[in-house]
Amino acid sequence: MWMYFFVEKLRPVFWDEQAISRLVIPHDRKELVQALVTEHVQGQSEFDDTIKGKGKGLVFLLHGPPGVGKTLTAECIAEYSKHPLYTVTAGSLGSDPTEVERNLSRTFSLAKAWNAILLIDEADIFLEQRSEHESNRNAFVSIFLRNLEYYQGILFLTTNRLNTFDDAFQSRIHARKAVWRQFLLSRSDVPVDVSEEALEKLGTVKVNGREIKNIAKTADILAKYRKVPLVLSIVEEVLQYQQEFRSAFH
Known part of the structure; x- marks a missing residue:
């Protein structure tokens, strides 16, 4: 795209880094959004289709x-x-x-x-x-x-x-036990502490393969953002967000 404009009108871009601190949404949701955006911008996640x-x-x-x-x-x-x-x-x-x-x-x-x-x-x-x-x-x-x-x-x-x-x-909007194992244990960027019992529990949750991938990816990013190992409680936290989103459809 080519355009004419006055060069003397150009100004450096100044970003309002405090804008997000003034955004009034629950802290845990804001943290999750920040974690996802940071990870995506840095392009470090190993997850892919x-x-x-x-x-x-x-x-x-x-x-x-x-x-x-x-x-x-x-x-x-x-x-x-x-x-x-x-x-x-x-x-x-x-x-x-x-x-x-x-x-x-x-x-x-x-x-x-x-x-x-x-x-x-x-x-x-x-x-x-x-x-x-x-x-x-x-x-x-x-x-x-x-x-x-x-x-x-x-x-x-x-x-x-x-x-x-x-x-x-x-x-x-990113054999269930086997799919959970694949995404949690083989693709994570952080140490993973998820037991077989935890995988059994996750396998009972009614989600499809794509949803499992999205939940696992989000949990992995959130654990990395918090600088902690990926544990079941973080997966369940993200799963809760997903279920709340689903409930809004009904």
């Missing part, structure tokens, strides 16, 4: 009525991580599938080129449950999920509602 390049993005879903601080949260995280914030609304991406796919792909590409945190506001149209009677809606969801699979940046989505979400998106 089986197919190289997939599932390496960091996606936050912020939900609630207008005025509760969804956009402010993304703004504070951008200041904290010292990255520009690129904001678009879902409606600005177009109204037909071809246009949406073109604009969404361009938006992700620009966010990558600018090393920006991307905020898609009012993203409900990309997240709604697919239906055999709504071909356009189905196309929007499919297009979004396809682009999301390979996006490697930090993405914030905002929505006012949760109960219409598509199941495929829920499993992405």
Whole structure:
């Protein structure tokens, strides 16, 4: 992109490093977000999907009525991580599938080129449950999920509602016992102290493989951020967040 502008108007970027301290959300949630963002920016996590390049993005879903601080949260995280914030609304991406796919792909590409945190506001149209009677809606969801699979940046989505979400998106927002063992014991960046009894307990929790990967990855990052070994209590803490999120759908 080429543009004309007045060079004398350029100024150094000054980041408000105290912005996140003024963000009023529960401390444990703020700590978790900071840990995830720090780890992603530093690019140190060993977790990845089986197919190289997939599932390496960091996606936050912020939900609630207008005025509760969804956009402010993304703004504070951008200041904290010292990255520009690129904001678009879902409606600005177009109204037909071809246009949406073109604009969404361009938006992700620009966010990558600018090393920006991307905020898609009012993203409900990309997240709604697919239906055999709504071909356009189905196309929007499919297009979004396809682009999301390979996006490697930090993405914030905002929505006012949760109960219409598509199941495929829920499993992405990152023999169960064997899967737990694979992700906890073989891919962690920190010492792991999780017993066979703990794995047995986790194996009884009704989550799918992708959810296990996301929970294990988040717990690993949180343990690393706290500079402690990865133990069952940290996994259960993250699992509790995931279950609270799920309960909001019902």
